[in-house]
Amino acid sequence: MKQFILIIGLLFFVNTKVEGQALDNSGRQKLIALQDSLQEISFNMINDSIEPQRYNASYKLIKTLVSALKIPFSYQFPFDALKSISIQNAPDQKFRILTWHVMNDDGSYRYYGTIQMNTPNGQLEMFPLVDYSSSLKNAADSIYSNDKWYGAQYYKVIPVLKNAENPYYVLLGWKGHTIQSTKKLIEILHFKDGKAYFGMPVFDDDPDNMGKKRIIFEYDRRASMFLNYNASENSIVFDHLAPPDPKLKGKYELYGPDFSYDGFKLLNGRWKFISDLELKNNPTDQDDNFNDPKKMKDL
Structure with missing residues (x-):
């Protein structure tokens, strides 16, 4: 359990300073490609019949999602084609919260997520959620x-x-x-x-x-x-x-x-x-x- 939490914490730790005003076209194209990968991974996370494979997909999703959110001003990309993750923006646009689940064979669930803050300079600030x-x-x-x-x-x-x-x-x-x-x-x-x-x-x-x-x-x-x-x-x-x-x-x-x-x-x-x-x-x-x-x- 401690090892798992350490892995999650390392994956989500970001301290990259970026200056700018908006998501540029290069960043948008990278995010579109990463969104396609996230769609495929999340489909396997929900539909795979083997429990360890569902968890492997979730870990892969975390890595891919972090890569996407590290892109400067990624907060401005809605990920609206990604349906297996719930992405809810605060009405005041101060943050958004991304959450998803993995179902266990016994009918119980484990939850994953993160809070992404909307920083004015595009720097990625996140709070990983550990269930x-x-x-x-x-x-x-x-x-x-x-x-x-x-x-x-x-x-x-x-x-x-x-x-x-x-x-x-x-x-x-x-x-x-x-x-x-x-x-x-x-x-x-x-x-x-x-x-x-x-x-x-x-x-x-x-x-x-x-x-x-x-x-x-x-x-x-x-x-x-x-x-x-x-x-x-x-x-x-x-x-x-x-x-x-x-x-x-x-x-x-x-x-x-x-x-x-x-x-x-x-x-x-x-x-x-x-x-x-x-x-x-x-x-x-x-x-x-x-x-x-x-x-x-x-x-």
Whole structure:
């Protein structure tokens, strides 16, 4: 494990100073060629029937991706043909977060990713994300740095800038878990002292459960859960999950949507829980992709 983390850290370490204003044509052509390679590698990472080969593809993807992102002003290249990696830009364009997964033969997952900052001079500044999910305890009430990450594949970035002293971003993510259950999460990302941190005590469920640092949902892998942001209401809306029988309370691998909706509404920089919301925005095609990674195989 330590050797693996060292390899990842060395691959992502970059300290190259570049001066300029924009991605030039030479750099763009190199990135187009590297994107083609990344497409082929990521296809094998998702579709290969042999687990070690899927991981070999992921390691090769890391090396190739780092080569691409080292190109000056690579942040300006969208990688929009690369579908097996989720690439989400912050709306304020301060960074983008790239995440992907490898599925294990037992139905569990390992997650990979990095945060690429949008530097004004084109210098590559990155925060590699190292998945420690299997060893992290009390995940809903802990703050982790990027090198001890509660892995997920993100599909939405929401900036929260009203609290000027401590701005942060909300990430919505899919987290395939086991052969029986899937997770989704509402995550917090913020930057401090040259590091990226995940988790912040800004979720208030009720007077007896204030200051949760992230929200984690777990439910039957065969089910689909809606979780998205309603910008017009400044709220995060999601399916209410429940067991098929009250006697099965706590068996989250059996939970599923019960056709009602709850949410968190942003008030003064904090997210207040609200039950029985009326759903005013429809599920999106992008959100549906993260219900089942098999849907991405032919992309």
